[in-house]
Amino acid sequence: MKNIFAAILLGASLVATGAAAQEQGGRLKTVLxxxxxxxxxxxxxxxxxxxxxxxxKWKGLDIELCHALAAGLFGTSEGHLxxxxxxxxxxxxxxxxxxxxxxxxxxxxxxSRDTELNLQFSRPxxxxxxxxxxxxxLGVKSIAELDGGTICVxxxxxxxxxxxxxxxxxxxxxxxLTFENGDELRNAYYDGRCDAYIEWAPSLAxxxxxxxxxxxxxxxxxxxxxxxAEGIVVPEGDPKWLDVxxxxxxxxxxxxxxxxxxxxxxxxxxxxxSATIEKFLGVTPGYGARLGLSDDWAYNMIKEVGNFAEIYxxxxxxxxxxxxxxxxxxxxxNGGVFYPLIVD
Amino acid sequence: xSVSKSVSHDGVPISIFxxxxxxxxxxxxxxxxxxxxxxxxxxxxxxVIDWAFVKAVFGAGRRDDCLAAEGACWSVIASRWRIxxxxxxxxxxxxxxxxxxxxxxxxxxxxxxxxxxxxxRLLGLWLSGFAVFYVxxxxxxxxxxxxxxxxxxxxxxxxxxxxxxxxxxMPMAIVFALLRRSELPWISRTMGLIIDTIRSLPLLTIMFxxxxxxxxxxxxxxxxxxxxxxxxxxxxxxxxxxxEIIRGGIQGLPAGQEEAAKALGMGYWHRIGYIVLPQAFxxxxxxxxxxxxxxxxxxxxxxxxGFFDVMASGRAASGTAEWSFAHVEVYCFVALIxxxxxxxLSRYGAYLERRLGVGRR
Numbered sequence: 001m002k003n004i005f006a007a008i009l010l011g012a013s014l015v016a017t018g019a020a021a022q023e024q025g026g027r028l029k030t031v032l033x034x035x036x037x038x039x040x041x042x043x044x045x046x047x048x049x050x051x052x053x054x055x056x057k058w059k060g061l062d063i064e065l066c067h068a069l070a071a072g073l074f075g076t077s078e079g080h081l082x083x084x085x086x087x088x089x090x091x092x093x094x095x096x097x098x099x100x101x102x103x104x105x106x107x108x109x110x111x112s113r114d115t116e117l118n119l120q121f122s123r124p125x126x127x128x129x130x131x132x133x134x135x136x137x138l139g140v141k142s143i144a145e146l147d148g149g150t151i152c153v154x155x156x157x158x159x160x161x162x163x164x165x166x167x168x169x170x171x172x173x174x175x176x177l178t179f180e181n182g183d184e185l186r187n188a189y190y191d192g193r194c195d196a197y198i199e200w201a202p203s204l205a206x207x208x209x210x211x212x213x214x215x216x217x218x219x220x221x222x223x224x225x226x227x228x229a230e231g232i233v234v235p236e237g238d239p240k241w242l243d244v245x246x247x248x249x250x251x252x253x254x255x256x257x258x259x260x261x262x263x264x265x266x267x268x269x270x271x272x273x274s275a276t277i278e279k280f281l282g283v284t285p286g287y288g289a290r291l292g293l294s295d296d297w298a299y300n301m302i303k304e305v306g307n308f309a310e311i312y313x314x315x316x317x318x319x320x321x322x323x324x325x326x327x328x329x330x331x332x333x334n335g336g337v338f339y340p341l342i343v344d
Numbered sequence: 345x346s347v348s349k350s351v352s353h354d355g356v357p358i359s360i361f362x363x364x365x366x367x368x369x370x371x372x373x374x375x376x377x378x379x380x381x382x383x384x385x386x387x388x389x390x391x392v393i394d395w396a397f398v399k400a401v402f403g404a405g406r407r408d409d410c411l412a413a414e415g416a417c418w419s420v421i422a423s424r425w426r427i428x429x430x431x432x433x434x435x436x437x438x439x440x441x442x443x444x445x446x447x448x449x450x451x452x453x454x455x456x457x458x459x460x461x462x463x464x465r466l467l468g469l470w471l472s473g474f475a476v477f478y479v480x481x482x483x484x485x486x487x488x489x490x491x492x493x494x495x496x497x498x499x500x501x502x503x504x505x506x507x508x509x510x511x512x513x514m515p516m517a518i519v520f521a522l523l524r525r526s527e528l529p530w531i532s533r534t535m536g537l538i539i540d541t542i543r544s545l546p547l548l549t550i551m552f553x554x555x556x557x558x559x560x561x562x563x564x565x566x567x568x569x570x571x572x573x574x575x576x577x578x579x580x581x582x583x584x585x586x587x588e589i590i591r592g593g594i595q596g597l598p599a600g601q602e603e604a605a606k607a608l609g610m611g612y613w614h615r616i617g618y619i620v621l622p623q624a625f626x627x628x629x630x631x632x633x634x635x636x637x638x639x640x641x642x643x644x645x646x647x648x649x650g651f652f653d654v655m656a657s658g659r660a661a662s663g664t665a666e667w668s669f670a671h672v673e674v675y676c677f678v679a680l681i682x683x684x685x686x687x688x689l690s691r692y693g694a695y696l697e698r699r700l701g702v703g704r705r
Contacts, residue, residue: 043647043656045663052427052660055435056497084494085432086650093556094650099570210669212411321665 027234027241028292031101037073039066040091040105041083047206048316048324049106058083061315062104064305065125065232069102069248071304072297092117096235102245103233113233120238121231122245125308127328127337130162130225133189133204134196136217143172143223149195150175152188162226163198186210198225202316205324215323224328244291247341251298254280254340255307257331262306269299280343287343308338407666420670421677424661428677431497431652431660437489441500444480447473448503456692470511477504493571497652499681505575505643505653510636512579517586522616524591542584548645550577555649574646582639589635593628594620626700633693637686654678 031037041058042050049062063083070077084100091103096118106128107113109121132151134140143166151167153160155178167174177194179185186207189197199207201220208218232245255261258277260268265281272278279287282296289295305311309326316324330336368378399415403422410417421428429445430438451473460466481500484490496504523535542550554577559567567573597620605615625632647656658678662671 041650042660043650043652044659047663047665047668051664052432052657053664054423054427056427056430056432056438057435058432082492082494083432084650085497085652085656087648089648090556090650097556097559099556099559206665206668209665 026238027101028238028244030098031073032292035074036080036082037066037070037077037102038082038084038100039063039069040094040100040103041085042105043085043087046106048202048320048322059315061126061311062106064311064315065104065248066102068252068301068305068311069104069245072244072248072251072293072301075294075297075300077304091233092119095119095233102241105233106230107233108228109231118236119233120236120242121233122242123249124229124231125249125338126230128228128230129201129328130159130198130227131201131204132196132198132221132223132225133208133218134221136219138195140196140219140221143167143196143221143225144170146174146196147172148174150177150193152177152179152185152194152197154178154182154185154199155180158226159198159200166225196221200228201327202322202324205316205322209321220324222327227328240292244293247291248301249308250341251280251301252305252308252311253331253338254343255298255302256309257333257340260302260307261310262302262304265299265302276343410670416673416676417670418673420662420667420673424667424674425677427498427661428654428658428674428681429498429500431501431657432495433497433500434489434491434495437483437491440480440483440488440491441496441498444477445500445503447476447480448500448507452507456695470507474507474511493569496571498657499654501652502643502654505571505578505646505651506640508575509578509582509639509643512575513582513586513639516579516583517590518621520583520587521590521594524587525594539584539587542581543588545581547578547581547642548648550581551645551649553577570649571651574649574651578639582635586632586635589628589631590621590624592631593624593626596627597623629697629700630693633690633696637689637693640686640689641682654681 041063045051046060046062048060050058050060053059066081066083067077070081074080084094086094086100086103086105088105091100091105091107092113094100095103106126107121108128109124113119114121132143132146134146140146151163151174153163153176160176160178164176167176177188179188185197185199188194189207190212197204197207204220208215208220211218232249234241234245255265258280260277260281268277269281269283272281272283275284278284281299281302282288282294285295287295288297291297294300308331312326312329313319316322317326326334326336328336329338332339369375395415397415399413401410401413401415401417401419403419405423406419410419426435426438430441433441451469454460455466455469460469479486480488481496481504482491482493520535520539524532524539526532526535551574554573555570558573601619601623602615605619610619644653644655646653647659652660655678658674659671662668662674667674
């Protein structure tokens, strides 16, 4: 009897999820019909990526991408974007159940997420590097020069493993001090218990700001210990919705590569320098229609949030309190790993 | 324990100094222990006052002074208190959230007045209070711009969840307790099984199930907003605990009470409504207040399923480039908010116990 009941319940839930997954026309149609995008926020904040300003409005790199996506879909994000507060643990089920349409929440592209969790990642939009921060007065230029010193790192994390592997492979002899708690780790470094401190670069940038002896007393070394590629996440089996994410990111880089900014986009659109840019900004048709969007979608996006350099600059770069150099996150032409796809 | 009431053995009142000497400095051991503890307490107190007041930085937007100062940085509260209290509620509309909180507090305070202690008045008071709260928060008519539930936050959300859970959970708890006491074994056993099952699950699991798993199983029309799903789940959890408390109250009554009522020819609902429940509630008052206090504090668990309650908005308030060094001060502020509510709840509970003479009659 119990088994029959369980079977019925399971069957019902399978039917329900099957129906939810199909959603005739995919997530893109659902979002366009609804007239608003449900994007992932945060339950609290994640420095530089999702923060709440004094007015209670979201800001940060991930939030800017939500704005870009909504502007691309609807012409403007004003009134068409809802940032849904979501915890880390909740992001995948919330995406599958339709509580949110897309996860833009510094989510690393890992094999188990990609395969077992039925998620699909867009091309990465941010490479989170593990780097080391040290005191300026030491005059150290690279991790190799820390040989014989002490480095603090969080215990039992992927950071610890990456740091140990890196130091071993470069045969740098350094004592690793581990700490269970993030605040403890930071304070140990500030108190001078170690010469350097290894963390995820954006977190290092935030820690540098909080340094009791001022940000200038500390420097983040350029050596990259390990990388995590952060992508936009959509449910698996919805190619159209994934296309929109990829081309949204590509458009932001394309605009940057071609010097199109939120300020000069109107000028360039009125007087396009090439046929490709003419197409990109929707003067000639095609760029949006292929994705099921309006042809001027990229123009709307750039008009509202600007190109990727502007977004980065506002959230993490020089116009933000963090002043995190773009490094590997720059375009390929500036020494980074990012590049736009071909517009034809 | 008021010192001034102390009397010596022969009944003559003694001075305050005398009382202190008698209580804390009677023997050499007493003197040593008391002095050490007194020094310790004074030292702690001095440090706390030094940190919180003397060396602290007050006034909005003084981040640089804060970084230089050794004491607390209350400037973060002055600059970001609206985030803590109202979360993501639209800035221009936050007065609505504030008024809604105030109404909730007034309703709670009014229901402590003996005039409202009857079913109809209490129900009317809470329903109208809830309606005003909802209209203010949600908007959408009377010229108020609509604000959807996912943008509710801070103290207003915490109060809403807490009040809704208690109001939904209390009647459910009574029903559960009565079913549990049913004379038909298949009803009482089933109810017992349900209560024990839910009580053996962690609250977090139940919240997760209702918030995240239930939309997969429920038909579309029954899904509703995540907020209401969580409230229903939490209310069921609350009801199961409270049902056992009420059952304890009922079983503490002499069996003769109900039998006498039966002998007088009273029907079931009259027996329950006039004889059993009023006495059961009086018996169960201390654990009930306890349960309500726990419920208030555990509302902060909802932050894990992505709600912007007072805890989450506190973290958001310090979670920005300018203020991330000042998280301790924000936690202190949130703790103060919880303290004010929980302490007044437990003081009210103590007043009720005195008034109803729990433990004496």
